[in-house]
Amino acid sequence: MRNTIRKYKFIAVSVFIIALLFVEACNKSTSTITEKIVKPKPLKGELVLWCNKYDEAILSSIARSFEDKNHGVKIDILPVNETKIEEKLQKLRDSGDTKNLPHVVEVNTEQVSYLVNEIPEIFKNITAPHTDILRWKLKETSVDGENYAVPWNTDPKVMLYNADLLKKYNIDPFNIKTWDDLAEYGKKLNGHGIKMFAEYSDGRNNNLLSVMLREQDLNVYNDENEIDIDEDKLYRILAQQKLLYQRGIVDKSGDQKQAIDKLMKGRAAAMIADESIIAAINSDSKYKNHNWQIERLPAFEPGGKNSACGYGKAFMRTNSPDNDIAGKFIQYVMGDREINREIVSQKGYITSSSDVYIYSYFNAGLKRFNNKKLFRFMSEVAEEEKPVIFGSDYSKIMRQISSLAQRVIDNDNKKISDSEMIEKQVNDLMNK
Structure with missing residues (x-):
């Protein structure tokens, strides 16, 4: 009887071992097949x-x-x-x-x-x-x-300030929260022959107009891809821009390089900066002897949107x-x-x-910007943005709006008001 039991135990153990070996062999085979299926072909x-x-x-x-x-x-x-x-x-x-x-x-x-x-x-x-x-x-x-x-x-936009220059005149850029604030502090610098803001062209429009349009979330197209411009918003933008010019705080610098040169020479205190300017200041030795400060864009009203991105x-x-x-x-x-x-x-x-x-390099402090975590700061600006609808004639319309903005700035004609000029231009665009 005992021999019979031992015999059955031996058979059972043998069967179990054979089964394990079979399963292992199957797993290896399946693994090989899976690898052959999953392994991507090399790009060529x-x-x-x-x-x-x-x-x-x-x-x-x-x-x-x-x-x-x-x-x-x-x-x-x-x-x-x-x-x-x-x-x-x-x-x-x-x-x-x-x-x-x-x-x-x-x-x-x-x-x-x-x-x-x-x-x-x-x-x-x-x-x-x-x-x-x-x-x-x-x-x-x-x-x-x-x-x-x-x-x-x-392409997030921020305000770049010559921190040394503003410190000399007891102005803290952190306190500039609105465009009206910028104008008020700018009057203080006017008496010293310094412009508060250096404006330049981004190759399409002046950069001040571009950021104001996005701050106000002004689209020229609606979701049906039809030209549909909010006339009240456009008036507010152009009126605010004109006010800055009337206060005498804006220097028309031409291009981006000329604008930053004026900041370095102390002829202007602030400009709108993009990614390329930040990268240049952070890496180019010619900027190392200056202290720079980066802040959010001024808003149209306290607590309003103070961010914008480019194209x-x-x-x-x-x-x-x-x-x-x-x-x-x-x-x-x-x-x-x-x-x-x-x-x-x-x-x-x-x-x-x-x-x-x-990633860690997005959260690193940059020495030339008072150890501010600048790339993190700019990524937060990017995350807040809203989309612009780019219709097929977008660039052409933007050139017309840019031209209108300059006419509004220059307008001192009593026969036609700024609002009438804007209304006519908007009607012309929407009726085309």
Whole structure:
């Protein structure tokens, strides 16, 4: 009996061991099969990206890094003047030379709608990378509900002050909360031959008008893509801008470089700064002997919105086949930790992907700005923004509004009031 029991135990143990070995073999086999299924194919092929001259160096550096990680990939970064993009793409389309289409085109955000409407057969709607893209930026790169670009940077605007100059006259920039405050403190500097505010052109409009339009969330298009301008808001913006000029606190500096030079020389105390200015001050030795202070934009009223962003850049994909390299490269630009460290340090770009805002370099204090956590500060500005609807004629309308703003500033004609000028211009735009 005992022998029989031992015999059955032996058989049971043997069966159990065989079963374990079988399961282990199956697991190994399944694991191997799974690895074969999941393991992605290595990227292979070429990618051509058109960009503006200003971003050529940083994108070339990122491209070399991407190539190092993907040995079968070759990326060509070609600088193209933003005003020539449409013309060059149309020539390729008309000639049927689709082989020479770039795979990716870097554009200003407001160009997306225009390009999609003018040459729709060139571009394809795309899926944003798997990163937490700010919702308002995605809306700005959408056309008729379809996304046609991946927004790159947010271009937050802040006020840059010559801290040494203002300290000399006992002015604390932190106390400048509204545009009226700026005007009042500016009167104090007028007596010393110093302008409070250096205004410059951003290449499209004067930058003061641009930030005021966004502070007031003034859209020129409604959700149906029809021109629909809030006349009261526009009047408030242009009246506030005119007041600053009438108080004599504004210096028309021409371009960005001239404006910052006037701050350095103590001829002006403040200017609106963007990412590129912040990056330059943070890295260029010629700015090291100055103390700078960054604050929020002045608001229209106490407690009002005191933030604004510019247009920013975006990546559009064409219909040229790219073996998925374009999507992977854009995702690399947007989400890679070390790449974004390089982008922030060299360009100051606050990316549209809020995933990277948690990284340590976004929370580092910058010596030239009194150890302020400036990139964190600017990312908070970016997160607060609301979308602008960019219709196909947006740039043309903005030029007309900019021209109107100058006419209002210059207007001292008793026969026609500023409000009448604005009403006429708005009616002309909306009735076209």
